Amino acid sequence: MDKKIFSGVQPTGNLHLGNYLGALKNFVELNNDDANQCIFCVVDLHAITVKHEPNELKNNIRETVASFIASGINPKKSIIFNQSSVAAHSEGAWILSCVARMGWLNRMTQFKEKAGKDKEKASIGLYSYPVLMAADILLYDSTHVPVGDDQKQHLELCRDIAQKFNKDFGVNDFLKAPEPLIQKEFSRIMSLKDGLKKMSKSELSDLSRINLTDEKDQIINKIKKAKTDPLPMPKDVQELKERPEAQNLLGIYSSLNNSSLENSVNKFSGKNFSEFKDELSELLVNKISPISKEIKKLIKEQAYLDSILLDGVEKANKIASKKIKNMKEIVGF
Numbered sequence: 001m002d003k004k005i006f007s008g009v010q011p012t013g014n015l016h017l018g019n020y021l022g023a024l025k026n027f028v029e030l031n032n033d034d035a036n037q038c039i040f041c042v043v044d045l046h047a048i049t050v051k052h053e054p055n056e057l058k059n060n061i062r063e064t065v066a067s068f069i070a071s072g073i074n075p076k077k078s079i080i081f082n083q084s085s086v087a088a089h090s091e092g093a094w095i096l097s098c099v100a101r102m103g104w105l106n107r108m109t110q111f112k113e114k115a116g117k118d119k120e121k122a123s124i125g126l127y128s129y130p131v132l133m134a135a136d137i138l139l140y141d142s143t144h145v146p147v148g149d150d151q152k153q154h155l156e157l158c159r160d161i162a163q164k165f166n167k168d169f170g171v172n173d174f175l176k177a178p179e180p181l182i183q184k185e186f187s188r189i190m191s192l193k194d195g196l197k198k199m200s201k202s203e204l205s206d207l208s209r210i211n212l213t214d215e216k217d218q219i220i221n222k223i224k225k226a227k228t229d230p231l232p233m234p235k236d237v238q239e240l241k242e243r244p245e246a247q248n249l250l251g252i253y254s255s256l257n258n259s260s261l262e263n264s265v266n267k268f269s270g271k272n273f274s275e276f277k278d279e280l281s282e283l284l285v286n287k288i289s290p291i292s293k294e295i296k297k298l299i300k301e302q303a304y305l306d307s308i309l310l311d312g313v314e315k316a317n318k319i320a321s322k323k324i325k326n327m328k329e330i331v332g333f
Ligand code: TYM
Pocket: 006, 007, 008, 009, 010, 011, 018, 019, 020, 021, 022, 023, 043, 046, 132, 133, 136, 137, 145, 146, 147, 148, 149, 150, 151, 186, 187, 188, 189, 190, 198, 199, 200
């Protein structure tokens, strides 16, 4: 059977190296395999679960589309669309929020992290965000969902919601529980300033991440300033357990180079960090600069980006509107 691939990315400004290595790089490989039907969604409904700038949202959506294409996704092969333009996502999220249990959502670690200490002041949207994510996936009978490691728990919740819906309404296999596609290695890229923290858009310091739109000089500077430890480069993979910054930088190097962590460790074993950092910068510049240039070019082609979304919305709507119609009938509307 063909794989039905679905994934989403929030349009919250610049995408970063974590998004690229954890998700986009995988999207491109899946897009290139003719046996797959791929749908990539710009999840703008998710983007308003935290405070956002309305005037910037449209351009952030376009920039996310530009980043998809610049990374190598072919809009003629894959459906690219934005979530808020397909009403079934909001409708499906409501129905599924009546199936999901509070106890399940209370366990979501990402909500706890994002809401921080003052969770009473977090929006209800931020809390129920994984239910909307489940609707995204289930509306398309998706079989596989490529994501970074941080989305694993949300996918488990999606499977639970699908199974409970089917059981509650006696509709065996109506909602299809999807398989996560999470790379075994390098599926969690960490901050350049703290090897124990995830690389993220919400981190205040721009030095903590490489943005896909960074210029060559910015990349070199960020790697130069990236946190390391005082020891020489590790001698074996075992040593990395105690050295999170070295592990992260070697992970980034390996992922970009399509090599194993072991090979990278052996290559730089016992050398100085500065020597390794020079090679890492060079590799990053070679991989990221062409993407960065292409994003900047595409962003000026507003009409082209809008036409991709329009086409994607039409195609996505065809699939999702059928599913939501059946879902509404099942619950008795
Ligand atoms: P978002 O927008 O936060 O991130 C998009 C993708 O990038 C991955 N990612 C990372 N991977 C490795 N290391 C990191 N530091 C890192 N940071 C981000 C994420 O795992 C994700 O794959 N809820 C989702 C979007 C979403 C979705 C969906 C995904 C909405 N509906 C349906 C899949 C299917 C999110 O906020 O991703």
